[in-house]
Amino acid sequence: MGKEAMLQLASSHILISGMRGLGVEIAKNIVLGGAKSVIVHDSGNVDYKDLSS
Structure with a gap:
């Protein structure tokens, strides 16, 4: 990933469902x-x- 993408990810709040x-x-x-x-x-x-990994 480029520098801009890394900066954007570093300031992101992410929800993962499932x-x-x-x-x-x-x-x-x-x-x-x-x-x-x-x-x-x-x-x-x-x-x-679910506990195996």
């Missing part, structure tokens, strides 16, 4: 990319298989 496989990867990449804040929303119940 924490299945794709949502988890997106959240990980957004956090590692340096977003200012990330809110995670998932209305599903936690299952034993």
Whole structure:
């Protein structure tokens, strides 16, 4: 990413809804990319298989 994109991400507030496989990867990449804040929303119940990764 370019400098302008990095600055924009660093000042972004991001909501991620749905924490299945794709949502988890997106959240990980957004956090590692340096977003200012990330809110995670998932209305599903936690299952034993969700704790494996």
